[in-house]
Amino acid sequence: MxxxxxxxxxxxxxxxxxxxxxxxxxxxxxxxxxxxxxxxxxxxxxxxxxxxxxxxxxxxxxxxxxxxxxxxxxxxxxxxxxxxxxxxxxxxxxxxxxxxxxxxxxxxxxxxxxxxxxxxxxxxxxxxxxxxxxxxxxxxxxxxxxxxxxxxxxxxxxxxxxxxxxxxxxxxxxxxxxxxxxxxxxxxxxxxxxxxxxxxxxxxxxxxxxxxxxxxxxxxxxxxxxxxxxxxLPGPSLTEGGPTRTVAVIQGDVPEAGLEFNARRRAVLDNHVQRTLELADAVAAGDQRQPDLVVWPENSSDIDPYTNADAARQISRAAAAIGAPVLVGAVVQGPGEYLSNTGIVWDPESGPGQTYVKRHPVPLAEYVPARDFFRFFSDKVDLVRRDFTKGTEVGVLDMGGARVGDVICFEVVYDSLVADTVQAGAGMLVVQTNNATFGYTDESEQQLAASRLRAVEFGRTVVVAATSGISAVVAPDGSLARRSELFTPAVFVEDVAQRDFTTLAERLxxxxxxxxxxxxxxxxxxxxxxxxxxxxxxx
Incomplete structure (x- = not known):
């Protein structure tokens, strides 16, 4: 200078x-x-x-x-x-x-x-x-x-x-x-x-x-x-750079926007089951490709499928119909008095398998530090009735022949949480998210922007699955191959290369x-x- x-x-x-x-x-x-x-x-x-x-x-x-x-x-x-x-x-x-x-x-x-x-x-x-x-x-x-x-x-x-x-x-x-x-x-x-x-x-x-x-x-x-x-740098192709896997993204939608979207938790689960069954029918009819794996969003099952047999049956029904493992976003009871925001790989034959527990729950939204202190300013903190625990393991999951790097919701804006997932061997990234609590605002667009930066940063395709939008498939150059609209059911099926390309950003x-x-x-x-x-x- x-x-x-x-x-x-x-x-x-x-x-x-x-x-x-x-x-x-x-x-x-x-x-x-x-x-x-x-x-x-x-x-x-x-x-x-x-x-x-x-x-x-x-x-x-x-x-x-x-x-x-x-x-x-x-x-x-x-x-x-x-x-x-x-x-x-x-x-x-x-x-x-x-x-x-x-x-x-x-x-x-x-x-x-x-x-x-x-x-x-x-x-x-x-x-x-x-x-x-x-x-x-x-x-x-x-x-x-x-x-x-x-x-x-x-x-x-x-x-x-x-x-x-x-x-x-x-x-x-x-x-x-x-x-x-x-x-x-x-x-x-x-x-x-x-x-x-x-x-x-x-x-x-x-x-x-x-x-x-x-x-x-x-x-x-x-x-x-x-x-x-x-x-x-890589271009907009989803299929170059490694062996491909066919990925289906399910946006089931929610009954209503707002904090009470999950008051009808079964309806949210049923929406994602139904969209998956419809995809299975389209595959059987030859109108869609058979996916190797299916991605559901965060909170797609706020009913714990480990303790609720009916929820487990519905997820198994969807996985069996589509004939592929499904990454389910679930709220799981425990450990102890806590809840866990969990991604579960649900196999069509053996049921629940590998999991990823969200490592950075959102303070004052998923857990309340110093509850008595913050209650002095607002009683809204008591909307969080039970605190979510913090996961400790990196979210690399093997499913359908892919090494899927899972991050949940706001974790996508934290550099280290995405970086260690790629460094652990993820061939593609998945962002499971639920934006229903933010209605028709710019939050979903702002969060999607982070996924676009991550795609370029690591030279990976990023799949975003949202309950109510915006779901998307982001190419390694940050461009949008597919995207949904807010509060509209959507299903994407795309071939995605499983990349092992290492960017300078990843190395540094x-x-x-x-x-x-x-x-x-x-x-x-x-x-x-x-x-x-x-x-x-x-x-």
């Missing part, structure tokens, strides 16, 4: 936060809010993907040259403008308080990011350090508290276009970094142009104009390099994320340590 991109100030430039904060902060606040709105528009629901770069650009411009406390305020504004509408689906049936509490908790991470970005904005190469700080912030947000909530990361907005290719080289963190770097370089160009405009005869405009041109060229180079990165695992996190943290320390020393020396 040219040195000209690293310092957009000149001898006559003002430092607004120090001299006239009252006059300068309002427009900065509006700019930060606009940045949050631009990021929102990049995500599914709007899918204006190029706007994602404007979020980091706007925040970088807003906080540039400011004190950390001003940066914290501006980061909070950006975060609220982004997360409050992005996560509105969380309150669709439980009210505003849980939704706003989650949105504010996530916005606080951008509050910290704003402070850190302000601190490093005076360093050389600040666009680079700022982009690394976006990755560091997302890494922290994806881990704390209660295992984190890595929803809404910059990289998850890029379901198409050049940046998506970078998932194969460094996962979602590298995609986020590229988007953020493009934005911060654009901010550097704007600041350099502003400096050139302010320049008088004593301060020639030439260096500032050259700095702006260099920053703009670097900003354009990032997506161009990402576009070149597509060249060695979390190295890109940690490397960028360390770079960002080191930049903050480079500012904070001298400042603390100076303060102590002046005390």
């Amino acid at each position: 040219p040195p000209a991109l690293t310092d957009t100030r000149d001898a006559g430039a003002e430092r607004p936060a120090r001299t006239r904060p009252g006059r300068r902060l309002p427009w900065r606040t509006l700019l930060a809010a606009a940045g949050g709105g631009a990021m929102l528009l990049a995500f599914p629901g709007y899918s204006l993907l190029p706007l994602a770069v404007l979020g980091p650009a706007a925040l970088a411009l807003a906080v540039h040259g400011q004190r950390a406390r001003s940066g914290a305020w501006l980061g909070l504004v950006c975060g609220l403008a982004f997360f409050v509408p992005l996560l509105s689906w969380t309150g669709i049936y439980v009210g505003a308080f849980p939704w706003l509490a989650l949105a504010v908790s996530q916005a606080l991470f951008l509050c910290a990011l704003g402070a850190a970005t302000a601190a490093v904005s005076r360093l050389r190469l600040w666009p680079l350090w700022t982009a690394a700080l976006w990755v560091a912030d997302e890494a922290l947000r994806g881990r704390v508290p209660f295992g984190g909530f890595p929803w809404g990361r910059l990289g998850l907005s890029q379901t198409d276009g050049p940046y998506l290719a970078l998932a194969a080289y460094g996962g979602v963190p590298l995609v986020s970094f590229a988007v953020a770097l493009t934005g911060t370089l654009l901010a550097a160009a704007v600041l350099a142009l502003a400096r050139a405009r302010r320049s008088a005869g004593a301060h020639p405009r030439g260096p500032a104009v050259r700095a702006a041109a260099a920053a703009l060229a670097a900003a354009l180079a990032v997506p161009l390099l990402a576009a070149v990165a597509w060249l060695p 695992d979390a190295v890109p994320e940690w490397t960028l996190t360390v770079l960002g943290a080191a930049a903050v320390l480079a500012v904070a340590v001298p400042a603390l020393r100076a303060r102590r020396g002046g005390a």
Whole structure:
């Protein structure tokens, strides 16, 4: 990165936060809010993907040259403008308080990011350090508290276009970094142009104009390099790269949307049984191919088939009719007082076999930590009557001649949970999910976006099975081979290659994320340590 991109100030430039904060902060606040709105528009629901770069650009411009406390305020504004509408689906049936509490908790991470970005904005190469700080912030947000909530990361907005290719080289963190770097370089160009405009005869405009041109060229180079990165990657074919297995996806639908969808648990199970029987009839008539395996979604049997003989008979009936093992999403009693969100391989002859228990149940939705504390804020926590346990085993299941890597619902947004599944030998990925509790919102589209990133990241076909939609078959290049609509029964049958291709992202695992996190943290320390020393020396 040219040195000209690293310092957009000149001898006559003002430092607004120090001299006239009252006059300068309002427009900065509006700019930060606009940045949050631009990021929102990049995500599914709007899918204006190029706007994602404007979020980091706007925040970088807003906080540039400011004190950390001003940066914290501006980061909070950006975060609220982004997360409050992005996560509105969380309150669709439980009210505003849980939704706003989650949105504010996530916005606080951008509050910290704003402070850190302000601190490093005076360093050389600040666009680079700022982009690394976006990755560091997302890494922290994806881990704390209660295992984190890595929803809404910059990289998850890029379901198409050049940046998506970078998932194969460094996962979602590298995609986020590229988007953020493009934005911060654009901010550097704007600041350099502003400096050139302010320049008088004593301060020639030439260096500032050259700095702006260099920053703009670097900003354009990032997506161009990402576009070149597509060249060695797999294409949209589902059948290239390994032996194929015919996979059927069943979306049985639910009687009604909302929290009470499973009040009629038998109806949900019957819907999935019936769709499977209909597929068996189509196979017998020669209208469909015989599947090697069938995938049902999460919560397709909220009646425990281990303890309820009738539920077991219905699942066995469906498996026998289709003549293939069925991956059933079931709620299982135990261990002890807990429940288990479980994927069960149900063989047409021998019945239940291998299982995968969800390893990251959702806090305050599938289990309630510190129940008495959270009940003080909302009695909605008591809708979770029994806590779900955490599984301990990686979800690689052998069924129908395929090595299926199973992740359940929100687990798809957690990098490590998907990575270790592929590393354990999965030839394809399956996401079992239930989105009925979120109604007709953008949640399903946002979750599907994560599956598209995973397909590119690991060079695998990803099969998404949802109770009420969106179910999909995602090709290794992230494109959608098949997809369903919300609250509509659907059945897909596709031939899927069982791949053992290893991407660079799989080999590097979390190295890109940690490397960028360390770079960002080191930049903050480079500012904070001298400042603390100076303060102590002046005390």
